[in-house]
Amino acid sequence: MQVTLRIQRFNPETDSKPYYREYTVEVEPTDRVLDALNYIKWYQDGTLTFRRSCAHGVCGSDAMRINGRNRLACKVLIKDLGPKITIEPLLGFRIIRDLVVDMEPFFAQYRAVMPYLINDEPPPVRERLQSPEERALYDDTTKCILCACCTAACPIFWTTEWLGPAAIVNAHRFLFDSRDRAAEERLAILNQKFGVWRCRTIFNCTEACPRGIQVTNAIEQVKRRILFEQS
Amino acid sequence: MYHRFDAVIVGAGGAGLMAAAQLAGQCNVAVISKLYPVRSHTGAAQGGIAAALGNVEEDHWIWHMFDTVKGGDYLVDQDAAEVLAREAIDAIIELEHWGFPFNRTPDGRIDQRRFGGHTRNFGEGPVRRACYAADRTGHMILQTLYQTALKKQVTFFDEFMMLDLLLTDDGVCTGVVAMDIETGELHIFHAKAVLLATGGFGRVYKVTSNALAATGDGVAIAFRRGIPLEDMEFYQFHPTGIYKMGILLSEACRGEGGILRNGLGERFMERYAPTLLDLAPRDMVSRAIYQEIRAGRGVDGKDYVWLDLTHLPPEVIETKLPDITDFVRTYLGLDPVKDLIPIQPTAHYAMGGIPTDVDGRVTIDEKNTPIPGLYAAGECACVSVHGANRLGTNSLVDLVVFGRRAGRHMLTFVRENDFHPLPKEPDYRARAEVEWILENEGTERVATLRAELQEAMMTDAGVFRTGDGLKRLQQKLGELRTRYSQIRIDDKSRTFNMELVEAIELGFLLDCAEAIAASALAREESRGAHYREDFPARDDANWLKHTLIARTSGGLQLSYKPVVITRFEPKERVY
Amino acid sequence: MTVARPHIGRERPSGGFELYSWYFFRISGLLLIFLAIGHVVIMHVINTVDEIDWQFVADRWNSPFWRAYDWLMLFLALLHGLNGARLAVDDYIRPQGWRVLAHSILWTLAIVFLIIGSIAVLTFDPSRFETLAQAGG
Amino acid sequence: MTTETMRDVHRATTRGITAYRGYRPPPGMISWAFHRITGLGVLLFLLLHIVDIFLVNYGPDTFNELLFLYRHPVFRIGEIILVAGLYYHAANGVRIILIDFWPAAYRYERQLFYGVIAVFLAGFLPTAILMIRAILT
């Protein structure tokens, strides 16, 4: 089938502001949007720029706005979109070029929640024990691939300074891990002005997450934890 | 721009990050990666990581070692396999202490599952050895290691692409040259020790489970700088890739009880591996699939067969294989609980690569002479623990065990040695390459050449090979090499020029392909993943040895080095 | 350039106000369901503005119950609403100076309106005007 | 990360309120936008209302004169909108509170949203009929 992709373009070396260009390509309905983008890049216009790697939704490279919603280009099939597709970069980040945005602020948010296991007790010779039930508490949030679909879909993130859902998801992953000992410090960070309370339960994050993580639920669990532990 | 670090690690997959974690805080270390670290292909690994913990049933590291050796069709260096099997246990425990979220047994220990080729008591029957986290074990390894690296405050240079390795005339490694992809600027990293951990090169094939970024950069750069490559003819095809797309459906599918069926609905593995059935090593299963297809028993006469999970309890599918279920639903519109899944072997893993010793030091000849300051680990390296065919779950073990050993060795090395002066004009070669590609006014498109390369490799250097086919392939590669000098790219800007990156990567792929073709043509036997239809038998008398292929001024040069055999004498491989 | 800044070390920031604000939204919100909706139903639906005049208010505020009711509603709705306005300010006004100014305005509004509202609800004495009206009429 | 660095990060990247136009809003975003608009709208009315109620202290004449404003048709329609806004805000506020305190509620996010619309209509339609009837008579 033939589809038309309307893609937002921007090259800081030559353009003063972003503009749109249309491309028409011949694709299979079961092709991914990424396949269409690759086709354009490979055979029509080599200057079209985007990130990609795994091509099956596990590396988090190709988050972008597809028909107005944040999606991974490699996880959306053409047949689910129809013949007219609009593609734009994620909102809220500086555009480096075309669909490539500067992810450094996103990773700075991530680093701010201390996303690593902290437990200074001397470890046992073998593994630390953890029951399947304890393990299940944080299973959902271990799935995060840091693609930024959620954070870049949050209207609060577009307008003000805040940690954003992805960072909280990753804080949750450690807060609910029975092996971690730094809950208090992490909760203190999350309790700050730019922490969890900035979340207005808008659910755009959950709607956007390509890994099906219940992002809002994770944030709510963290809120309740602060509420009942700190006050 | 000039940087100076005690140690520079190129590649932020499992191998690179594991090494970085050893060095962080102990010396001045930088990690360079052309992708954001969490985008590395280690994150795609699904099924598990093997270690003889014996948590759910009796197991011993020596059984694991045996399976590794046998699985590799006895081309494995047994000293290395012993290190792998022994240290796997420590490495897994260390990962657990760093926060790895393993699935757990009811009593809280690390749970284990079955995987292809892993057996109890030297081949008696399948054993549960693969530690796992649902079907996203690689994702968790990558995350855990990245988290640990952040905790230890490693310096990262994200989206920096290595273009060249700096070796002095007397053969000392002094650093690397990399391009900041965002600005196109070249950076010189002056280092005492460099680790190459740039991953595999599955993109030389048309149908592959590998990422678009898996283009063998480190392997090709080493090759260009005169370092020989080992066992490049051994390339693993994984039996269960999604038909046409190549997306991997982990062996864990079969580990949890999945069955392969041909077009007639038969469980055909009964004919090929009566004991291990669907869990036989990958090379055997992939060949079996093609034999069924050749015998006309593919589905509808096409080149695929079925993976059948429908008899498994739905909760096993949903909870132990959630991502795979998601892939099948997303990309095929099928439900693995009810539907058969069309699969086809997919290019998956390079057993060969940059030769190293068990400490990750890159060696340059048959006598294993190391290059001072140069290390390699992970899929780009060949310690030779995988021999002619890698067992499932052994790659992740390879990353953590040898990434760790390389890191530790580097630490002693940087403590004992001083900076070596850089060669004059260290970046001239990289600069010339970039400028050449940007300015060349030819007629060929990168994508066209790449597609032809992948097609040719798939046909003539795939699961089945023949002397004639490989010669034809070499000719084709020669033609592609000439046409490569005629390329032209549309994108002339410096900012995030991905077309430039792809053009450079195509050069790397060509190098890898040439090494594969020449090594495969020379090896006149069938062993593991290398199957020559014109020489269908294994030939230990003449070929129980590792291939080394080097680029010299006089063309490609082959040499061979002996296999290290310590405990297990080569035997016929039946399952 | 995307060289990652070294990660920021452990620190123990203080917080708290946002938590109380969040909590207050919820508690006041629940109370306002009864207060505000009750008020609206009584004043705008059951009675209409046609019926409401000075005398109506005067009669109503004869009862201490309605005075307490109205004052509580005023207090909660004002703080709840202005606190909500503060969220909007934090979202839409980012230059630090303007934000401080906007916050000051909101706090001033809160105090001023709380005072005049309280004066109206608590100190209103209809008898003063009744005698006045009688005297004048 | 300190608040300062957080701010730096943001300064270099944000798109501001214009970003709203770039996203095809899912139900949750619509419900939030309405919650904010209605909240601020009701607040505005509340502030006006406090001023006018303050005028009771100036006696029946002043106050009753003002009431003429309230009886103006434009205001009568505004009054209906005010009630609609308050009802919606209250119903959606309850939804938010449920999501906050009932751990399983996130699973029913969509249903709760439709529930809000249902509750809103169930409350508002009869109210609106009563109010419109009052205007017409």
Ligand SMILES: Cc1cc2nc3c(=O)[nH]c(=O)nc-3n(C[C@H](O)[C@H](O)[C@H](O)COP(=O)(O)OP(=O)(O)OC[C@H]3O[C@@H](n4cnc5c(N)ncnc54)[C@H](O)[C@@H]3O)c2cc1C
């Ligand atoms: C789909 C799939 C499933 C798998 N499942 C399993 C499994 O269940 N069990 C198992 O044991 N193994 C599995 N494997 C194999 C295993 O995952 C890989 O072999 C392994 O992850 C490779 O790790 P690595 O660290 O060597 O390289 P990678 O993880 O590929 O990392 C390469 C790194 O090098 C960087 N890099 C590359 N080129 C350059 C350059 N020029 N300049 C700078 N940086 C560069 C990249 O950015 C990246 O950070 C699987 C593989 C695939 C494809």
Ligand code: HEM
């Ligand atoms: C009738 C019962 C009410 C309930 C149940 C209620 C509930 C809530 C809740 C729970 C919030 C918090 C939203 C969040 O944290 O995301 C909120 C916000 C708000 N409320 Fe109310 N409220 C009510 C009445 C009012 C009234 C009378 C006003 C006006 C004076 C008002 C104005 C606001 C404003 C402006 C916000 C901020 C919205 C935002 O920016 O997200 N509310 N309300």
Ligand code: SF4
């Ligand atoms: S929570 Fe989901 S959307 Fe957000 S970064 Fe992680 S994977 Fe992406």
Ligand code: F3S
């Ligand atoms: S979209 Fe934003 S407001 Fe909260 S629920 Fe998600 S983070």
Ligand code: FES
């Ligand atoms: S390319 Fe990896 S997530 Fe899409």
